[in-house]
Structures are given as C-alpha cells and as structure tokens.
Amino acid sequence: MSAVTTSVLSRRGFLRSETLVPIILILVVGILVIAPLVKIVLSTLTIEGLDAWQAVLASKMSENLWWRPLLNTVLLGIGVATGCLLMGGFLAWLVVLTDVPAPRTLGLLATLPFMIPSFAAALAWGALFRNSRLGGSVGFFEANGYIVPDWLAWGLLPTLIVLIAHYYSLAFTVISAALSSIGADLVEAAQVAGAKRSRIFFGIILPVVTPALIAAASLTFAGAVSNFAAPALLGLPVRMQTLSTRLFGMIETGQTERGFVIALLLIVVSASFLWLGERLVAGRKNSSPSPARAAAPNAFRSADGAGHCLQSPSCSACSPPSCRR
Amino acid sequence: MLKSMKWALFAAVAILPLTASAAELDAMSVKELLPLAQKEGKVTVFSLSSRIAKVEKAFEEAYPGIDLVGIDMSSVKQIARVVAEQTAGVNAVDVLYIADTPVVYEDLVKTNRVVPYIPPRVAGELADEHKTPLLTQRLSTKVLMYNEVANPNGAPVKNLWALTTPEWKGRVLMVDPLQRGELLDLLVEFSLRPDEMAKAYEAQFGKPISVDSDLQGAGEQFVRDLFANDLVLVPNSDVINKAIGDKTANNPPVGFATYSDRRDNEKEGWALQVANDVEPSNGILFPAVLALVDKAPSPAAARLLIDFMMGDDSATGGPAFEPFNVAGDYAVRPSIKDNADSVPLKELKAWRIDPVKTAAARKRIADLVLTLQ
Numbered sequence: 001m002s003a004v005t006t007s008v009l010s011r012r013g014f015l016r017s018e019t020l021v022p023i024i025l026i027l028v029v030g031i032l033v034i035a036p037l038v039k040i041v042l043s044t045l046t047i048e049g050l051d052a053w054q055a056v057l058a059s060k061m062s063e064n065l066w067w068r069p070l071l072n073t074v075l076l077g078i079g080v081a082t083g084c085l086l087m088g089g090f091l092a093w094l095v096v097l098t099d100v101p102a103p104r105t106l107g108l109l110a111t112l113p114f115m116i117p118s119f120a121a122a123l124a125w126g127a128l129f130r131n132s133r134l135g136g137s138v139g140f141f142e143a144n145g146y147i148v149p150d151w152l153a154w155g156l157l158p159t160l161i162v163l164i165a166h167y168y169s170l171a172f173t174v175i176s177a178a179l180s181s182i183g184a185d186l187v188e189a190a191q192v193a194g195a196k197r198s199r200i201f202f203g204i205i206l207p208v209v210t211p212a213l214i215a216a217a218s219l220t221f222a223g224a225v226s227n228f229a230a231p232a233l234l235g236l237p238v239r240m241q242t243l244s245t246r247l248f249g250m251i252e253t254g255q256t257e258r259g260f261v262i263a264l265l266l267i268v269v270s271a272s273f274l275w276l277g278e279r280l281v282a283g284r285k286n287s288s289p290s291p292a293r294a295a296a297p298n299a300f301r302s303a304d305g306a307g308h309c310l311q312s313p314s315c316s317a318c319s320p321p322s323c324r325r
Numbered sequence: 326m327l328k329s330m331k332w333a334l335f336a337a338v339a340i341l342p343l344t345a346s347a348a349e350l351d352a353m354s355v356k357e358l359l360p361l362a363q364k365e366g367k368v369t370v371f372s373l374s375s376r377i378a379k380v381e382k383a384f385e386e387a388y389p390g391i392d393l394v395g396i397d398m399s400s401v402k403q404i405a406r407v408v409a410e411q412t413a414g415v416n417a418v419d420v421l422y423i424a425d426t427p428v429v430y431e432d433l434v435k436t437n438r439v440v441p442y443i444p445p446r447v448a449g450e451l452a453d454e455h456k457t458p459l460l461t462q463r464l465s466t467k468v469l470m471y472n473e474v475a476n477p478n479g480a481p482v483k484n485l486w487a488l489t490t491p492e493w494k495g496r497v498l499m500v501d502p503l504q505r506g507e508l509l510d511l512l513v514e515f516s517l518r519p520d521e522m523a524k525a526y527e528a529q530f531g532k533p534i535s536v537d538s539d540l541q542g543a544g545e546q547f548v549r550d551l552f553a554n555d556l557v558l559v560p561n562s563d564v565i566n567k568a569i570g571d572k573t574a575n576n577p578p579v580g581f582a583t584y585s586d587r588r589d590n591e592k593e594g595w596a597l598q599v600a601n602d603v604e605p606s607n608g609i610l611f612p613a614v615l616a617l618v619d620k621a622p623s624p625a626a627a628r629l630l631i632d633f634m635m636g637d638d639s640a641t642g643g644p645a646f647e648p649f650n651v652a653g654d655y656a657v658r659p660s661i662k663d664n665a666d667s668v669p670l671k672e673l674k675a676w677r678i679d680p681v682k683t684a685a686a687r688k689r690i691a692d693l694v695l696t697l698q
Contacts, residue, residue, distance in 0.1 A: 055692075134498070134557065134568045135567070135569060236559060237558065253401070254428055254432075
C-alpha cells in the first residue's frame with residue numbers, strides 16, 4: 001500500500017516508486033535485520049566461534065546446552081500455541097458468534113492479559129503455588145496446609161500455563177477478527193437453508209478462520225519460544241532451561257560465541273515452524289473459500305466452492321484489495 | 326633541593342597542565358593532582374556497587390569543582406562496554422570499580438585496556454598481593470551462610486561434604502554459577518584445592534575419596550556430587566538471602582551467598598549468619614579492584630578518585646570508604662579496622678582466590694557445570 005502513496009512523489013528516474021520503494025525496503029531490512037545477523041554469523045565463524053558450534057552441537061555439553069533446552073522450548077511453543085488456540089478460539093466464538101451479554105466488554109477484557117508483562121503473571125503463579133523449595137515465604141496453597149509438589153510449583157507445567165494465560169489474548173484478537181468477517185447472519189442463513197451444525201462448522205466457519213488459526217498459532221508459538229521472564233523465574237529452581245534462558249546465561253558469563261550460536265539456532269527453529277505454518281496456509285489454497293467471497297451476499301452457495309486468494313495468514317483480517325475483485 | 330624541585334615541577338605542571346605523562350601523574354601527590362583534576366572538571370567511573378552514589382556525594386564535597394559521574398554497572402557489562410568502546414576508538418570512562426577479576430585480568434589487563442594505579446599515599450602500607458596486577462580496594466565473599474534464628478547453636482554444617490549427603494538434598498542454594506561469575510569462581514576454587522577437599526572427604530565419611538575417571542581431583546568431584554544432590558539454583562542474591570535468612574522459617578536451607586548481606590538483617594527481617602567453622606573452608610574471598618582505564622579522558626581526576634576511594638587514615642576510612650565498611654567486607658588498608666560485628670579477616674576460613682589461576686581453570690569448570698545442570 002506504500003507503493004500507492006510514494007508513487008505520487010515522483011515518476012521519473014531513480015525516484016520512481018518502482019525503484020525507490022524496494023530501495024527503502026532493502027535499506028530498512030538491511031540495517032535492522034541483515035546487518036546484525038551477518039555480524040553474528042561472521043563472529044561464529046572465527047576460531048572461537050567454530051569451537052562454540054562444536055561445543056553446542058557435538059560435545060558432552062550438547063545435551064544441556066542445546067538438546068534439552070531445545071526440547072523444552074519446542075514443548076513450550078507447541079503447548080502454548082495449542083492452549084492459546086483452544087482458549088482464544090473459544091472466547092472468540094463466544095464473543096462474535098453467540099448472543100453472550102456485553103460482547104464488547106468481554107472482548108476488551110480478554111485482551112488485557114497481553115498488556116501485563118509475563119513476569120508479573122509468573123510472580124502471580126508464585127504467590128499461589130510457590131512451595132518451600134526456595135525456603136522463605138511460601139505461596140497461598142502451601143501456607144494453607146496443602147503440599148505443592150515441585151512439578152506444580154516450578155518448571156515446564158507452570159511456565160506453560162503462565163504463557164498460555166499471557167498469549168491467549170493474541171489468538172483471541174486474530175481469531176475474532178476472522179470470525180467477524182463471517183458474521184452471525186451467514187450462519188443464520190445457513191441454518192435457515194437447513195444446514196446441519198456440523199456442516200456449518202466444517203463447511204463455513206472452519207475454512208474461513210483456518211488462516212487466522214494458523215496465524216494465531218504461529219504468533220503464539222514465536223512468543224512462547226522467545227519468552228525469557230517466565231521460564232527464567234519458574235524454571236531455574238528445578239534447572240529447567242529454554243533456549244532463551246540459555247542464551248542469556250551464555251552472554252551474561254562472557255561466553256558470547258556460544259550465545260550467538262544458540263541465538264542463530266533459535267532463529268532457525270522459530271523460522272522453520274513459522275514457515276511450516278505458512279506452507280499449511282498455502283497448501284489450502286485450492287480447497288477452501290475466501291473469507292471475502294464467503295462474506296459476500298451472493299456467495300452462500302460457494303461456501304465449499306472454489307475461488308479465493310489466501311496469500312498470507314493476515315489476509316482474512318485485513319482483506320487486501322486483491323481479494324475484493 | 327627537593328623542595329625547589331617540587332616547586333619546579335609544580336610550575337611546569339601549571340604551565341603545561343595537560344601534558345603531564347602517565348608516569349609523572351602516577352608519582353604526584355593529592356595536592357599536585359588536584360589543580361589538574363579541577364581543570365579536567367569531570368571524572369567518570371563504572372561501579373559494581375550502587376554505593377558509588379554515596380562516594381559521589383563525599384567526593385564532590387571534598388573536591389569541589391570536579392563532577393563525579395558514577396554509573397552502577399555489573400562487572401560483566403563493564404568489561405563488554407570498555408572493550409566495545411575502545412575498539413570503536415571511544416574513550417569515555419576513567420575508572421573501573423570492578424570484581425570478576427579473573428575475566429578482568431584475561432580481557433583487560435593482558436590487553437592493556439586498563440592499567441594499575443597505586444596512589445603514593447597508600448602504596449607503602451599495602452601488601453604486595455593487593456597492588457598487583459591491580460589495586461585491591463576491599464575483599465568481598467561468597468561463603469556458606471545459614472539461618473541463626475533456626476540454628477541457635479551455630480552452623481548446622483561442619484564439613485562441606487555434608488552438603489552432598491541426603492540430609493541436605495534439595496536444601497543447598499546457590500545463584501546460578503553460569504549467570505554470576507563469582508559463584509563460578511567459587512566452584513573453580515574447590516577444583517583448585519583437590520588435596521584439602523580430599524582430606525575433608527575423609528574426615529566426613531571416614532574413607533578415602535574415589536574420583537570419577539573423567540574428573541580431575543576431589544574438588545571437581547565435590548562440584549559433581551553437590552549438583553547430584555539436587556543443588557537449587559536461583560536467579561539472584563535477593564532470592565537466596567530471603568530463602569536462607571527468613572526469620573520465621575522453621576527448617577531453612579543453607580547456601581553460598583555474600584557475607585556482607587548480613588548488614589540488611591534488621592531491615593529485611595533476615596537472620597543471615599556465616600558458617601565459619603567448616604572443613605576445609607567455607608568459601609572464597611575475592612577482590613574488588615580499582616583500575617585506571619587506558620587513555621582516560623581525565624587522567625588526573627581519575628587518579629584523584631582512586632586515591633579517594635582508598636579512604637582516609639581514620640579507623641573507618643572516612644566518608645569515602647564508609648559506604649563499603651560493612652560487616653563481611655574487608656578493607657585491605659591495615660589502618661581501617663574490620664567491622665566489630667564480623668568475623669575478623671584472620672579468623673575467616675574462606676580461601677583467597679588467585680585471579681590468574683582462577684582464570685586459567687574457569688573454562689573447564691564452566692563446561693563441567695554445563696554438563697551437570
């Protein structure tokens with residue numbers, strides 16, 4: 001869309017929008033993404049850097065430096081993405097497609113947790129479930145005579161729950177935007193036409209929100225794998241490490257090259273999951289209807305038909321002009 | 326003769342105030358440094374302690390006209406910052422007040438990014454070990470601490486090896502040694518004292534130690550056994566102090582922490598106390614040093630500040646040293662008396678680290694800890 005605005009500026013030579021916009025884009029991406037990345041990659045190709053690659057991937061430390069943090073990170077990512085889809089999706093359905101009272105207020109309240117830093121949520125978990133492993137003052141439950149086991153007070157499970165409670169708002173926002181593009185009237189129309197509930201769900205609602213579901217899953221996955229505060233606060237006492245806490249520890253103790261290597265690998269892991277999500281959307285290209293089409297008044301019959309243009313996960317939320325042919 | 330030379334020097338200095346060489350500045354007294362420092366007008370120090378704010382106030386009162394900019398920064402960040410700035414040709418900081426000496430010697434002293442400065446005023450009274458390779462201002466600790474309210478009869482641990490027994494499983498705390506250098510230095514010290522650790526093992530268990538084949542010595546075995554006994558790692562010293570020190574706890578853990586944090590017992594409701602009667606030792610003493618940064622923008626003021634931070638000749642060290650004169654920290658100047666509330670330095674069983682030896686062994690132990698976590 002920036003192409004439209006800048007094309008007004010000049011139509012001649014170097015400043016033509018076709019040349020200018022890509023140059024600006026390349027500059028921005030170059031400075032913000034490529035330059036730092038290249039610098040990091042280069043510094044892992046020195047002698048110390050190559051040692052660090054070996055230490056991380058092929059030494060007796062690999063298990064603790066890479067494999068176990070990787071497992072924890074991926075478990076957290078997948079767990080948080082799944083949890084957020086279920087919770088955010090359910091809330092979105094409730095707010096957009098049912099006659100629940102005060103949907104706007106509910107919608108606003110559902111986005112609030114995202115505005116509270118995740119470390120606050122982790123501290124709140126401690127206020128309730130903290131056990132005597134760290135001595136000092138215990139949480140609510142142990143103070144009232146219940147014994148809280150370590151797996152409930154520290155480690156993967158609490159981190160997972162805290163991160164779902166933090167990131168589900170993101171899934172809610174994305175999914176509810178997609179759902180509102182269907183509108184309750186479309187569903188009612190299908191009901192009037194005699195469609196079964198299962199057919200309405202699988203034939204109308206699911207195809208329309210799938211791109212949004214994948215977008216939400218990608219975003220919450222990326223959020224979970226890069227989150228530092230929650231695993232740092234809840235994981236350390238039972239020595240649970242994720243890639244991001246490992247990265248912090250390496251940089252903090254001056255083992256910069258190892259930190260860089262872990263950072264690069266973390267990028268690769270996240271990128272491949274995001275790419276997978278993108279592929280899933282692209283793979284649906286020929287089998288699902290466009291939300292814009294589906295929402296158009298004359299499109300009831302094409303609820304499971306052809307015709308559509310889902311290029312990116314955000315398509316259903318922003319309806320780019322190309323979709324409105 | 327001497328006097329006239331001094332005057333000549335003073336005159337020369339007054340005429341060419343900013344051309345004094347480093348060697349000349351090193352030899353100058355406070356009186357001679359002051360006018361030069363006042364001309365520079367400003368001195369910047371990175372400090373490992375937030376108590377630098379108190380020093381700032383005292384310094385500006387003592388030497389009006391010189392602005393002290395004190396920036397509170399962890400040792401690791403100071404090192405990274407100095408290396409990055411000097412590589413980029415930026416000379417913005419004059420003085421480092423820094424611990425983590427093994428890394429400092431490796432990354433800053435060997436590469437001449439910082440140089441020692443021993444103020445002539447105190448040079449005569451300091452032991453050599455406090456003057457090389459950098460000037461030690463005080464000694465701090467990472468030692469075994471316990472809760473004195475829950476243990477009215479003294480420390481519950483008499484031998485470090487007891488910490489590897491079932492009785493202390495999951496009840497020994499430490500700040501993550503892969504996040505804090507001082508704790509890594511503590512583990513390194515265990516590894517550098519294999520004979521003493523082996524002797525203590527025999528005292529605890531009544532039989533000689535057998536060391537795993539992939540380890541070097543009893544110290545490394547102790548580190549492995551400690552981790553195997555569910556050592557609890559925590560993110561920072563605040564958490565550990567609360568955990569060990571909480572007055573209301575009935576069965577509190579023990580842990581390796583900072584002796585001088587005992588000064589906050591009253592304010593925070595803690596009962597932290599040092600376990601000193603421990604075989605073979607209760608931890609380490611490590612130096613906090615003052616270093617002059619290479620190409621410091623204010624070389625005279627920098628020297629004046631280092632001189633100031635060594636304290637005056639009174640028993641407390643005066644307003645410059647008082648912020649650091651707390652129970653559990655130890656001044657290196659013999660004229661400054663140890664705090665009455667603390668174990669005297671001579672009786673403290675902690676091992677004094679040798680930063681050069683520690684630096685050499687640090688990587689191996691860090692890698693060992695990585696496999697144990």
